[in-house]
Amino acid sequence: MRSTKTNVPLYQQLAETLKQLMASGNIGAKEPMPAERELAITYQVSRDTVRKAIRLLEEQGLLYSDHGRGTFAAPESVRQMSRFLDSFTDDTIKRGGVPGQTILSMETVVANMAIASLLHMQPDEPLLRIKRVRLMNNKPIGLQESFLRLPEGAQLTQKELEQVGSLYRILIDKFGIKPSESLESVGAVAAQAEDVALLGVTLGAPLLLCERVMLSDRREPVEYCEMKYVPPYRYKTRISKGSAG
Amino acid sequence: MRSTKTNVPLYQQLAETLKQLMASGNIGAKEPMPAERELAITYQVSRDTVRKAIRLLEEQGLLYSDHGRGTFAAPESVRQMSRFLDSFTDDTIKRGGVPGQTILSMETVVANMAIASLLHMQPDEPLLRIKRVRLMNNKPIGLQESFLRLPEGAQLTQKELEQVGSLYRILIDKFGIKPSESLESVGAVAAQAEDVALLGVTLGAPLLLCERVMLSDRREPVEYCEMKYVPPYRYKTRISKGSAG
DNA sequence: AAGTGGTCTAGACCACCAC
DNA sequence: TGGTGGTCTAGACCACTTT
Numbered sequence: 001m002r003s004t005k006t007n008v009p010l011y012q013q014l015a016e017t018l019k020q021l022m023a024s025g026n027i028g029a030k031e032p033m034p035a036e037r038e039l040a041i042t043y044q045v046s047r048d049t050v051r052k053a054i055r056l057l058e059e060q061g062l063l064y065s066d067h068g069r070g071t072f073a074a075p076e077s078v079r080q081m082s083r084f085l086d087s088f089t090d091d092t093i094k095r096g097g098v099p100g101q102t103i104l105s106m107e108t109v110v111a112n113m114a115i116a117s118l119l120h121m122q123p124d125e126p127l128l129r130i131k132r133v134r135l136m137n138n139k140p141i142g143l144q145e146s147f148l149r150l151p152e153g154a155q156l157t158q159k160e161l162e163q164v165g166s167l168y169r170i171l172i173d174k175f176g177i178k179p180s181e182s183l184e185s186v187g188a189v190a191a192q193a194e195d196v197a198l199l200g201v202t203l204g205a206p207l208l209l210c211e212r213v214m215l216s217d218r219r220e221p222v223e224y225c226e227m228k229y230v231p232p233y234r235y236k237t238r239i240s241k242g243s244a245g
Numbered sequence: 246m247r248s249t250k251t252n253v254p255l256y257q258q259l260a261e262t263l264k265q266l267m268a269s270g271n272i273g274a275k276e277p278m279p280a281e282r283e284l285a286i287t288y289q290v291s292r293d294t295v296r297k298a299i300r301l302l303e304e305q306g307l308l309y310s311d312h313g314r315g316t317f318a319a320p321e322s323v324r325q326m327s328r329f330l331d332s333f334t335d336d337t338i339k340r341g342g343v344p345g346q347t348i349l350s351m352e353t354v355v356a357n358m359a360i361a362s363l364l365h366m367q368p369d370e371p372l373l374r375i376k377r378v379r380l381m382n383n384k385p386i387g388l389q390e391s392f393l394r395l396p397e398g399a400q401l402t403q404k405e406l407e408q409v410g411s412l413y414r415i416l417i418d419k420f421g422i423k424p425s426e427s428l429e430s431v432g433a434v435a436a437q438a439e440d441v442a443l444l445g446v447t448l449g450a451p452l453l454l455c456e457r458v459m460l461s462d463r464r465e466p467v468e469y470c471e472m473k474y475v476p477p478y479r480y481k482t483r484i485s486k487g488s489a490g
Numbered sequence: 491a492a493g494t495g496g497t498c499t500a501g502a503c504c505a506c507c508a509c
Numbered sequence: 510t511g512g513t514g515g516t517c518t519a520g521a522c523c524a525c526t527t528t
Contacts, residue, residue, distance in 0.1 A: 007505085009516060030464055035494060046518045051495085064425070066462060067495050068525030075464055081428050083328070085486050179486065180309070183326050186480040188433040188451035206433035206451035217311060219275060219320050235431040237482065241329060241424065252524085254497060280513060291499045296514085312514050313506030 326483030
């Protein structure tokens, strides 16, 4: 099991191995995995490492464990649902679509009181506002308005965003901002004139409104984002019971 | 730290203790907790147990840890967002409201093909259908239609549901069904005639549609549920980055 | 009774961050 | 450099489920 030169933790390597074990077709939905102690012997690691690998796959919705019964492969319906942060780009790919975007505008603005409060900043500090139409398979499915609080003197051009595609990738790779947690609030709203023009819906049509505040690893609010989605689009999630209660 | 007679795991007891430590006002948002090794000595437990307690509070959004820096109290905005299964009853209380319901109908029906497929059952098996108007502070905020697959010969009366209030409580306490995971899909729809009558909205008004399939601990689908919420209501959630990737 | 996952320990070393 | 969280080990015992 132990690989010589990589820095990837053992339990993550083992998790990959277990994925392969499942994918090899040997273990179908709701069928049992080998016992923890057995896996520990097989792969020459401690039982604790096995448990960490299993917990990782549980979080990903691939396995579930029942006290006294065993550890089992999750049903297909569960596997597709993520519980983690996904950029629009990654999420669209996961849904089997081709992501795209049209950048409508990108400009530095000053925060109004509401947004300043959400992002914990002074009302006159500069913000980067990006307005985009999100595409899936070349059809518009959402209108997105992002307000970004970038580091002092940070520069971001429209060309750059168009090339990379994912704003989150730029935040990570260029600015060293690590998205760690986001707080989301989802509701329904009626389409306004602007939405009609850009999304091709009728006035007053129901849209899915998704608001989000993204926090960095330091728990500083970095982005406030508002998305309006056209009906065929759905917000999907998996919710678990939680360890205690 | 060790308590003598209870069966509650040590790390859960410690988690409660840590909550109190934070609540005692000594540790504000983004302020550091004592180091893991220090907590281990203070409470006379192993470091591993301390780490389990911290992880539990991380999942609840109360703490976060940064490699090499320390463990910190989460900001207030994060603490309020749950990531776990909540009944309408519990969720409403958490939002600071008084939950209520009007049961419109409760009857045994046979599944149509769509629902039979979702619940993995034959199209002619019996199902319990419950239609309810959900109230918050005595005002209607949602219309809910539930399809339940109950154990052979299970009985559930309307009076019982009215008394207990929470369907999930009945599933757990009376039928021994443990909700473990649910798959949710959220979108926007226009209000139909029925919604107009029951929720007091105008025809075509935007509503938040939330579909859910609830799985038991054995990963058997137990409930399919459709909820339509009036606009002020919002679906709130917290999403984290995930351990690996 | 046998087998499973869940908890707990004590100690070691690694990776990361701040000073 | 010293402190922090992250990984890993080997072994013990407990709690739950099934036979």
